Amino acid sequence: xxxxxxxxxxxxxxxxxxxxxxxxxxxxxxxxxxxxxxxxxxxxxxxxxxxxxxxxxxxxxxxxxxxxxxxxxxxxxxxxxxxxxxxxxxxxxxxxxxxxxxxxxxxxxxxxxxxxxxxxxxxxxxxxxxxxxxxxxxxxxxxxxxxxxxxxxxxxxxxxxxxxxxxxxxxxxxxxxxxxxxxxxxxxxxxxxxxxxxxxxxxxxxxxxxxxxxxxxxxxxxxxxxxxxxxxxxxxxxxxxxxxxxxxxxxxxxxxxxxxx
Amino acid sequence: xxxxxxxxxxxxxxxxxxxxxxxxxxxxxxxxxxxxxxxxxxxxxxxxxxxxxxxxxxxxxxxxxxxxxxxxxxxxxxxxxxxxxxxxxxxxxxxxxxxxxxxxxxxxxxxxxxxxxxxxxxxxxxxxxxxxxxxxxxxxxxxxxxxxxxxxxxxxxxxxxxxxxxxxxxxxxxxxxxxxxxxxxxxxxxxxxxxxxxxxxxxxxxxxxxxxxxxxxxxxxxxxxxxxxxxxxxxxxxxxxxxxxxxxxx
Numbered sequence: 001x002x003x004x005x006x007x008x009x010x011x012x013x014x015x016x017x018x019x020x021x022x023x024x025x026x027x028x029x030x031x032x033x034x035x036x037x038x039x040x041x042x043x044x045x046x047x048x049x050x051x052x053x054x055x056x057x058x059x060x061x062x063x064x065x066x067x068x069x070x071x072x073x074x075x076x077x078x079x080x081x082x083x084x085x086x087x088x089x090x091x092x093x094x095x096x097x098x099x100x101x102x103x104x105x106x107x108x109x110x111x112x113x114x115x116x117x118x119x120x121x122x123x124x125x126x127x128x129x130x131x132x133x134x135x136x137x138x139x140x141x142x143x144x145x146x147x148x149x150x151x152x153x154x155x156x157x158x159x160x161x162x163x164x165x166x167x168x169x170x171x172x173x174x175x176x177x178x179x180x181x182x183x184x185x186x187x188x189x190x191x192x193x194x195x196x197x198x199x200x201x202x203x204x205x206x207x208x209x210x211x212x213x214x215x216x217x218x219x220x221x222x223x224x225x226x227x228x229x230x231x232x233x234x235x236x237x238x239x240x241x242x243x244x245x246x247x248x249x250x251x252x253x254x255x256x257x258x259x260x261x
Numbered sequence: 262x263x264x265x266x267x268x269x270x271x272x273x274x275x276x277x278x279x280x281x282x283x284x285x286x287x288x289x290x291x292x293x294x295x296x297x298x299x300x301x302x303x304x305x306x307x308x309x310x311x312x313x314x315x316x317x318x319x320x321x322x323x324x325x326x327x328x329x330x331x332x333x334x335x336x337x338x339x340x341x342x343x344x345x346x347x348x349x350x351x352x353x354x355x356x357x358x359x360x361x362x363x364x365x366x367x368x369x370x371x372x373x374x375x376x377x378x379x380x381x382x383x384x385x386x387x388x389x390x391x392x393x394x395x396x397x398x399x400x401x402x403x404x405x406x407x408x409x410x411x412x413x414x415x416x417x418x419x420x421x422x423x424x425x426x427x428x429x430x431x432x433x434x435x436x437x438x439x440x441x442x443x444x445x446x447x448x449x450x451x452x453x454x455x456x457x458x459x460x461x462x463x464x465x466x467x468x469x470x471x472x473x474x475x476x477x478x479x480x481x482x483x484x485x486x487x488x489x490x491x492x493x494x495x496x497x498x499x500x501x502x503x504x505x506x507x508x509x510x511x
Binding site: 145149151180181185186213215218246 | 413502
């Protein structure tokens, strides 16, 4: 019996493929035969190992594998992998989106800021150019052959808050040298806003010495008295002595002279 | 037939005689006509593009002056009507050399004119649409009627009277007098920015400027009045130092 080993039946036995009678005979033999017992044990172990080594992949394994694959992918895709906990994933994503939106908005803002600054510069430049153009227009109008156009040029002074010296000088020249009385009068009125300027004061005094039109004379006298210009006393005294000075101018001078001497 | 020829001859002679009396000069290339006179001067419009100086029937050269030319401070009589006419660039300078007797000058309506009266002469201008400058430097008065363009006028002792037609340009209008009245009529719908000022006179107007009632026209107190009428427009500046000012709706 001992010689009659059942080695070749072991796999079938382990697989449960033996018939009932064969199975009983096999078990009976294995109980008596140590060789066969040993063989069966080895075979069983082998089968078990085999079973353990090659399991059909369970769902858990599958997810694990895919997670591992994902991680591997991630490891390969990025040089620096920020460590992130899976549980904090959604917040970090939101933060990332927020950050990118913020970046986008910031970039946009920055761009529009620069654009704005550029636009402001452009506007400032344009304004400067307009002022330049106005000034050129004003100066050229003041040289026009037509008195009405010269008056229009002089009236342009209303466009300037802070006229520069060239404009003041051009107006002063109109008051001193224009052949047309109306232009001189308009130039006087235009300068009346800037009596704090030394140029204007000196122009008024010079104009008073040479002006023949009584209306302009009396207007200059009033303006000089208003700013208490002491230097105006001399030309006024000269006007008093002149024969062709109109009586009402003399009256005016006599009335105001004490207040500035 | 003989009679007819005689009449024709007479007409021809008369035309030549008339042509000799009046002076004409083409205004091609002329922008401004500057006229200076010591005596009364009347300026009217006509349709041809030339300067026409009417001599008037009463002008006669003295017997002794035969073959001589009239010389005055404005130049020499080169027109045989007592005027000196000289072209200076685009300006025609017309100088009345006579110290008595007025003159009548005709110009096209669109001509720019500058008229100066240096003594007692009155200036009368009627019907122009160009630019007008008038300056009565001593005792003369100024009357400017039916004008549309920019007017710059100044008088010392005479009165200044301006009647505007439709004002449609935007170049400023400036009307000043020292001792005379300033009397201006303006179509009531004229869009304008008014600046009225007087030192010792009063301002009367029926335009809507801040005012008090006084005999239909309003007397406006205060020396400087600024007002815009019909929404504002051309700048009209009026000033009289010692005279009254009248601004009327037309």
